[in-house]
Structure formats: C-alpha cells, structure tokens
Amino acid sequence: MRKSISAVLAFASAGLMSSVALAQTTVTIATVNNGDMVIMQELSKKFEEANPDIKLNWTILEENTLRQRLTTDIATGGGQFDILTIGLFEAPMWGERGWLEPFDNVPADYDLNDVFKSVRDGLSHDGKLYSLPFYAESQMTFYRKDLFDAAGVTMPEQPTWADIGAAAAKVHAPDKGVYGICLRGKPGWGENMGQISPVVNSYGGRWFDMNWQPQLETAAWKEGLTTYVDLLKKFGPPGAASNGYNENLALFADGKCAMWIDATVSAGFLSDPQHSTVVGKVGYALPPYGKFNKGNHYLWSWALSVPVSSKSKEAAQKFIYWATSKDYIKLVAERSGWATVPPGTRTSTYENPEYLKAAPFAALTLKTIETANPHDATQEEVPYVGISYVGIPEFQSIGTTVGQEVAAVIAGSKTVDEALASAQASTLRAMDQAGYIK
Structure with a gap:
C-alpha cells in the first residue's frame, strides 16, 4: 500500500511539476483591433502548440485607447504588457528614452535583410532596431x-x-x-x-x-x-x-x-x-x-516591441520573431489566401508569384510605401x-x-x-x- 501511495504521490508531483513548467512564462500582448491582428491572435495557437512553456495573454483595444494605454504604461514603467503594438511614431522616441528592448541578436533564419530598409529605419534610433514590423502600409x-x-x-x-x-x-x-x-x-x-x-x-x-x-x-x-x-x-x-x-x-x-x-x-x-x-x-x-x-x-507600420519593464523578454521576442516571419506569412496564406497576408514588410512577399497573382494591388502598395518620405514631406x-x-x-x-x-x-x-x-x-x-x- 505504501508503495502505491508513494507512486501516486510521485506521479501527482510529476504532473504538478509538468503543469508548472508548461505555464511558467506568460506573455501579455497589447494590440489593436484591426483584422490582421485578430488573425494573429487566432493563429497564435500554433505558436503555443510549438512552445508549450509559453502562454499568451491578449489585450485587444480600439486604436485610440491602445495608444493611450501603452503611452501611460511605458512612461510610468507600469509593466502591464510584454509586447506592445506601436509604430514609426513611437518606436524611435521610446527607444531613444531607453523604454524598449533593442533587437540586437536577430536569428539568422529570420532574414532581417528581407525586411524593407525604409521600414526598419523608421523603427530604429541611432542604428538600433527597437521594433519588428507586423505589417507596413501607405495610402x-x-x-x-x-x-x-x-x-x-x-x-x-x-x-x-x-x-x-x-x-x-x-x-x-x-x-x-x-x-x-x-x-x-x-x-x-x-x-x-x-x-x-x-x-x-x-x-x-x-x-x-x-x-x-x-x-x-x-x-x-x-x-x-x-x-x-x-x-x-x-x-x-x-x-x-x-x-x-x-x-x-x-x-x-x-x-x-x-x-x-x-x-x-x-x-x-x-x-x-x-x-x-x-x-x-x-x-x-x-x-x-x-x-x-x-x-x-504616409508611411506607417504596426510593429511589435518589448518594453524594458517586461519580465518575459526572451519569450516575448520569440513570439515577435514568429509573428513577423516569412513562415507566419505563409501560415496566413494557407488560412485565407495569399491576398490576405500581412503586407508591406518583406521583399520576398513582393517577389512571390503566388502573392502577385492573388494581389492586384501589390505593385501599387509597394510604390506608395517606397515613395513616402517622412524626412521630406512638405x-x-x-x-x-x-x-x-x-x-x-x-x-x-x-x-x-x-x-x-x-x-x-x-x-x-x-x-x-x-x-x-x-x-x-x-x-x-x-x-x-x-x-x-x-
């Protein structure tokens, strides 16, 4: 009897340890209620399946409300969020103030050079990249x-x-x-x-x-x-x-x-x-x-950043690499077709025959992004x-x-x-x- 009780206790203990390990890192994401972000939340279940030690917690807000919440939180060091959805306006300013974690060690397989330089530059300050673009746009x-x-x-x-x-x-x-x-x-x-x-x-x-x-x-x-x-x-x-x-x-x-x-x-x-x-x-x-x-x-990008106040920086950056990757773009294409993938971020998307065939607006999008110059607009x-x-x-x-x-x-x-x-x-x-x- 003692043996079986010990075995049960050992099994329960192992199960408890396993569940603790699986839920050990929670990443709280604040994002805007645009359609592409709603799809990101839906597809993020695949990220959690591949990374069972990371749990994603979502806060999806209307644009004005999101901006107010994030500005207040980051300026006060509130630490409510591990991933912020911001853009070309905030990233360089907040990076300069030391409020954001830089992306200093981007994995080679992410292919950072595939991301449009104008978008990367807009999300950087003094040569340091503080945000990775989920999508980029013009008008x-x-x-x-x-x-x-x-x-x-x-x-x-x-x-x-x-x-x-x-x-x-x-x-x-x-x-x-x-x-x-x-x-x-x-x-x-x-x-x-x-x-x-x-x-x-x-x-x-x-x-x-x-x-x-x-x-x-x-x-x-x-x-x-x-x-x-x-x-x-x-x-x-x-x-x-x-x-x-x-x-x-x-x-x-x-x-x-x-x-x-x-x-x-x-x-x-x-x-x-x-x-x-x-x-x-x-x-x-x-x-x-x-x-x-x-x-x-204009030139704009909704992009993902990690505040220095985050207690889950490594897990947060891991998710951002996933959500802004070539593989994620393919995942959206499989879900709802190439025309619906997050646009404006990667050269490879605009060199993909499947995308160009499905998206008659692709060339025009690229032209407006490439001709928008925030340094000479007046x-x-x-x-x-x-x-x-x-x-x-x-x-x-x-x-x-x-x-x-x-x-x-x-x-x-x-x-x-x-x-x-x-x-x-x-x-x-x-x-x-x-x-x-x-």
Whole structure:
C-alpha cells in the first residue's frame, strides 16, 4: 500500500511539476483591433502548440485607447504588457528614452535583410532596431469599378482631390445606400488627423515652421481641410464624424462606399470573401493630391516591441520573431489566401508569384510605401520628421485635440475657420508650455 501511495504521490508531483513548467512564462500582448491582428491572435495557437512553456495573454483595444494605454504604461514603467503594438511614431522616441528592448541578436533564419530598409529605419534610433514590423502600409484610393462603369466615370491612376470630388458627385446614391466617399472623421492623432495631414501637405501646408510656431491658420490648412470636410458633408455617410478606420473598412466592405482613401493594408481584407461583399469589384489608384504630390501619402507600420519593464523578454521576442516571419506569412496564406497576408514588410512577399497573382494591388502598395518620405514631406522646411504626424512626444495630445476640432466641423457644429483658430491657439499653448517656443 505504501508503495502505491508513494507512486501516486510521485506521479501527482510529476504532473504538478509538468503543469508548472508548461505555464511558467506568460506573455501579455497589447494590440489593436484591426483584422490582421485578430488573425494573429487566432493563429497564435500554433505558436503555443510549438512552445508549450509559453502562454499568451491578449489585450485587444480600439486604436485610440491602445495608444493611450501603452503611452501611460511605458512612461510610468507600469509593466502591464510584454509586447506592445506601436509604430514609426513611437518606436524611435521610446527607444531613444531607453523604454524598449533593442533587437540586437536577430536569428539568422529570420532574414532581417528581407525586411524593407525604409521600414526598419523608421523603427530604429541611432542604428538600433527597437521594433519588428507586423505589417507596413501607405495610402491608396479604393473605388468600386462596377459603380464607376455604370456612372461612366474613369478613375485616373493619379487622381487629384478635384478628381475625387467630381467622381463622388456622380456615384453618390444615398437612396440606394451607397455614398460617394468614405473618409475618417473620428478624432485622434492617428485617426482623422493621420489622414488629413497628408491632404494638408499636398496643398502646401505644414504643422510648424522652423521656429516651432504652429501654422494651422494658413491658407494651405484652410484649403486642405475645407476640401476634406466638404467631401464628407456632401457625399459621405451619416455620422461620418464618428467613423474611424474600422468603421469605414466595414462600410466599404459592405458595399456602402463608392470610394475610400485610406491604408493600403485594407486591400487584403477587401479581397477576402469571408469579410467582404465587394471582392472582384474594387479598383485601386494612387492617393490623391491637392497641388503637390509630395507628402500626400504616409508611411506607417504596426510593429511589435518589448518594453524594458517586461519580465518575459526572451519569450516575448520569440513570439515577435514568429509573428513577423516569412513562415507566419505563409501560415496566413494557407488560412485565407495569399491576398490576405500581412503586407508591406518583406521583399520576398513582393517577389512571390503566388502573392502577385492573388494581389492586384501589390505593385501599387509597394510604390506608395517606397515613395513616402517622412524626412521630406512638405513644400516648406520643417523641424520635424513625419508625414501624417509630427515626430515629437507632444503630438499625441496636440493631434488629438486638433482632431476633435475637425470632427466638430464634420458634424456641423463649427466652421473651418473657427476650428482652425481654436486649433492654432491650443497648439501654440501646448508648444509654449513644452518649451519649444523661445
């Protein structure tokens, strides 16, 4: 009897030790609620199967909320998360401050040189890489070929905002549940202002002059913002002031928008019959410009980083290598087709005949990514880096405040002049308090 009890105890002890070993490392991931990240969470079960000693814990948040949570957590050293989903705005600044673990010893089989240099450079500071790109994007014009053909409208390969307005007027059919254009109105430095800043650039505008004086009441800002707002007021869907990226993606995928100017990454989602009703009906063109096509489209990457506060750094980096690898891209292709894989990160993807055949938007995506230059995006000289944002910590607050003013214009509670006057005053106050203005 004693022997059997000892054996049972030994077996139980071994089982307990095994379960402890299996659950010994928990990696908490904070990410945005975009479709590609939802797929990453789904496929991550394969990572856990291959790495039974690592347990993944997910926090998936709306874009504005994610940015607020991560900024607060990293600035205070809160340590809530082991993996952060950030981008070209945060990675170099947070890396410079010593808040992120550098990727100093990337495994050879990861093939880091396969990752586009412009994206790697954007996620680096002083030659050190602080984040690996899950996907990268620029902007393009999406339009419904069937609706354009029916209306006798031709989309130029390189449209102007005037072309977009003329086309919107002809394809706008609210009585049929189709709106001429969808654009972001939801306030946020990465929501509506991430789209409006390139429009303003293309009309000759800039956020600040070389003395960090805000330039929000200039003619270029007024012309760019008026163009954007008028399009939404005349041809946009109801409630446009509340629509961000995901809301507009859903509207276009449901066949309710004739045009949409937004992130190139959306093309894959719109090609997936599981999520889109417009598969095979979408045309692609370059993003529009006002007077100048420099700075009229941004470069962005949603990328994965490890904060220095993480207690599971090695396991976190192991997951990041997996989620941003060539093998992960193949895994998505097996799940839902090559057109749906995370785009914009690797040369090998754009040399893959299967991808090029499945993704008619691939060449255009690559062209917009390669021609977006965050170091030269305005007609007049500026003291900052960025196309859709200004690469200073204060811009998160400034951009969101200005975005709220813009949303008020779209909603009809303010005029463009009133909003820009208020935005100029609040931005001047913020820059003065931060010590930029001497």
